[in-house]
Amino acid sequence: NSETSGSEQETHEIIMTHELPESFFKHEYMEQFKELVEERSDGRLEVTIHPSGQLYTDGEAVQNLGTGSVHMVWPVSVHLEALADEYGVVNLPFSLEDETVLQDQQYREELTGLLDSFVEDNGIKILGLMRTAEGIILTNDREINDMQDLSGLKIRSVGGHVANELLGAYGATAVSMPATEITTSLSQGVIDGVNTSPDGWIDVVGSAASHGFVVPEMQIFTYSLAADKQWFESLPDDLQQIIQETLDELIVDQWEESIEMDKQFLEEVSNDFGEVVRVPEDEVAAWREKAKTVHESFEEKHPDAMKKFNEIRD
Amino acid sequence: MKLLSFIQDKFVIGVGVGFFVISAAWMIIEAISRQFFSKSFAISEEVVVFSLVWAILLTLGASGKKGFHVSLDLFTSKFRPRFLKLSNIFTCIVGICYAGFIMFAGIEYVQHLLRTGITSHSPLRLPMSYVFLAVPIGMFFLAMYYLQSFIKEIKSKGE
């Protein structure tokens, strides 16, 4: 009938935004996404990307999903904790494994579905997860080799309950501090360390930190691909499908590239000004054990979310 | 109008200064606690900034009343009294429109925040709708200040 054919001809705008410079790989993936969906929809989808926080920072964008001023944003998953505490489940230590995410499509779908269920009442649709980076703890001049070395240190946290509690579990003090003050505070000794990512070491902290410390798979930070739910569901079904399928494709490539980039960044730093200590596989169990308190306190508050999350994983 | 003036001059300024004091005091507490007791509060940044945002927005109008907002008086100082009166009335109207517009935009945004129920990031988990309420409330008092100036200007006889 004429009504559907009319709406099929209609073009739909997708306004996307992110807070990073255009040279970052998240921007490249947004560009790829734009190119693919525009092509696959024969131009019925039209993507506008506002980079560098020109429209919104990621946190602001999440806040504005539903106002019509932005339709899709890919913030670090911590931002979604501001909508639903349960969302923190994906930020728990040792909760994600690179291999599982890469290999298991069903796992990816179920995980996305679970996360989506936490925030659907807030008017947000979660379409998937990308990989931000693996967490690393940077220190100024003292080297960290084992758990005791972390004890008593003041470390700038990435934010969110979970990350703060994790630092606490190892005896460190989580400090909240604006990003602009990190380098200074680290070199002046206001703080002893920074919890960040390998690219954060290169781009933000630089040689203000000379030691990096990684516990394998303790912190796999993710981007949540978040859309305005009402907007998304008002799109014609075929367009929804194009968006979802395109993202599903990109996610796998992106996850692999992110792992590769973490490696490259750390190599770059090692060659230049820093040293990286990686906890050997046989010692990870001890770290896992200590991090249990974080899981327990999360489980106490959100037993349901924890249960469902474990079910998906097993 | 009298009641409004009272609310504006006593209550609103009082609350604003209160927030300002909280902001300053908390900053010191955080610095001392972090430096000397190795304890940092995850809520510090939000306490400091949100208190200050409230303090500032609430008192934007009062600030105008005290004559702190700057303008270009290079030309107005040379205006004839009659024209000066007109230009003053005009600038008051611009002020009312500007503050009023942001106020309405703010109210709309607060409603959106109420719908989504988004909270702040620190363990305070303050509903952002409450935090953001500072915009419409502050802009309301700024608009009221311009309205009062407008009425004063209309009533005054251009010498």
Place this chain on the structure above:
Amino acid sequence: MEITLFIFILLTLLVLGTHIGVALGSSALVILLIFEGTNLTVISQQAFESINDYALAAIPFFILVGDIVMKGDLAKRLLDLADLILRRIHGGAAIAAMIVSVFFASISGSSVASTTALGKNVVNLLGEKGYPKRFIAGLVATGGTIGLLIPPSLSFILIGSMMGIPIIDLFTAGIVPGILQGVMLILVTWWISRKNRWESEFHNIKVTPKMIGERFKSSSGILFLPVLILGGIYLGIFTPTEAAAVAVFYALLLVIILKKTNMRGVWTMFKGALLQSGMVYLIIIGGALTAFMLQSLGLTQGLINLIAGSGLEAWQFLLITNLLIILLGLFLDGISVIVLVSPLLFPVAIAAGIDPIHFAVILTLNIEIAAVTPPVGLNLFVMSGLTKIPVEDVAKGVGPYYFVLIISLLLVTYFPQLSLVLLK
């Protein structure tokens, strides 16, 4: 087209005497609503986010420190000390006032705060010694401007928080240019006094170490304040923003110990500083809306492309930039200029290969000049108010100092080393 209309509306509003913040914001709103169809929520969000910033918290605190120092008569003690030490040279009191201005810059974060805090005391001291009002007013107005260059500095805090540059690096970058300019201003003060034979009957004045000792003791409290602020920042005890709050509490403690105020007085000072800060914030909000509009129109990117395509060399770009900012500074106050041009010019400067920290110092020097150039110069207004002479006369009093400001600007612009030498 849009930008022409924007400038037209803005100028009309300014000429008619609309508050600068409101003029900026409403002209931007008109363009955004007509041409961009911008969503209402974005506008309120931009207004909120522009002031929702940890670093900006330092603004009211630094204004408050200036107020406390002024109300507590702390500046007078310093001034008396410097005056006594310099009594045996030409224009001793004037030089003392200039030196105290430079010293005061390391306490105060803004030029208006510096000027206000020192103004009354300097007017009294130099007035008694027979200096012409016009000169006194010009001296204090100019001396106040160093407040922005020597840390702590509102200008650097504002630029750092808007552009994401570490504030402490900006603070450090301002030190050498600040001292350089301070020394030039002191020398010029001496030269003017000598030429006019002001305070030249000093040969038989007696100054004993005991007298100096006494005054030193009475100003030791305030002498320690910069040590606390800068020492605290550079030793890593607190962040630059926290330093502002620490300074507030130290100064409060000082005036309470000296019994210059009580709790009621403290409340009044907080209130005064908060209301004064409102002025800055109203401009920041309007400026943020303007910046957002410029970005929505793609003007920033357009300008980058234009500069990149024009084959302009860095030095030419800097010359044009300086002229442009000075022109803006004639009519707008420093905060408005920073808020207006930073989002536009920093990306362009970086693209032209200029170190953003160096560029921040250049911008700050321009803002200093803006504070003392008529028709709109906040320091001129403050001194005109205090001395009850017209703004034009204060500007005439600034007279020879304009050369110092211009020379400093040229030096800082074309010798980036001055700004960057203390940074590794």
